Amino acid sequence: MGDWKNEKHVPGIHVERKDGELVIKTIIGEEIEHPNTLEHHIAWIKVFFQPEGFKFPIEVGSFEFNAHGEEEVFTKPEVVATVKTDKKGTVYAMSYCNIHGLWENSEEV
Ligand SMILES: [Fe+2]
Numbered sequence: 001m002g003d004w005k006n007e008k009h010v011p012g013i014h015v016e017r018k019d020g021e022l023v024i025k026t027i028i029g030e031e032i033e034h035p036n037t038l039e040h041h042i043a044w045i046k047v048f049f050q051p052e053g054f055k056f057p058i059e060v061g062s063f064e065f066n067a068h069g070e071e072e073v074f075t076k077p078e079v080v081a082t083v084k085t086d087k088k089g090t091v092y093a094m095s096y097c098n099i100h101g102l103w104e105n106s107e108e109v
Contacts, residue, residue, distance in 0.1 A: 008032040009103040011045060011093035020086050022049070022109060024060070026093045028077040034097070038068045042077035046094045051087040 003010060012030040016023045028034055028042045035041065044064050048057035060083055065075040077095065092106045 005031045007103075008034045009042075009095060009097055009100055011095045011103065011105045013091055013093050013105055013107040015091055015107055015109045017109065020084060022083045022085060022091070024049075024081045024083065024091055024093075026079050026081070026095075028095050034077065036065075036068055036074045036077070040099050041065065041068045041097070043096045043098050045077060045079055045096075047079070047081045048092040048094075049083055049085070049089055050092065051085065051089040054089070057090070057092050 008029045012027045014025040024047055026045050026047055042065055044062060046062045047060040049060050050057040061081050063079045065077050067073045067075040089109060090106050091109055092104060094102060094104045096102055
């Protein structure tokens with residue numbers, strides 16, 4: 001698991017399994033807040049799930065964050081994605097900072 005508690009860019013992944021679903025919450029800057037300004041912000045998060053024994057990660061979703069202070073409105077770089085599956089596997093999350101580039105994390109579920 002990436003060091004999301006000490007590095008503000010690493011996606012924190014929190015997964016809850018209930019009634020045949022995986023509820024995947026991905027948060028950037030959970031412990032150390034990442035700036036959100038027009039000049040410096042998290043632009044997107046992508047979430048993938050790779051079922052155990054399957055060759056490739058499957059893209060669950062892409063999430064864009066587009067409010068960076070217009071009229072004091074800011075999107076928080078966090079998302080919840082729900083997947084219907086009973087399978088075990090690995091959740092991957094990637095985040096993109098417009099200044100510091102691509103970051104990733106994964107979690108066995
Ligand atoms: Fe950054």
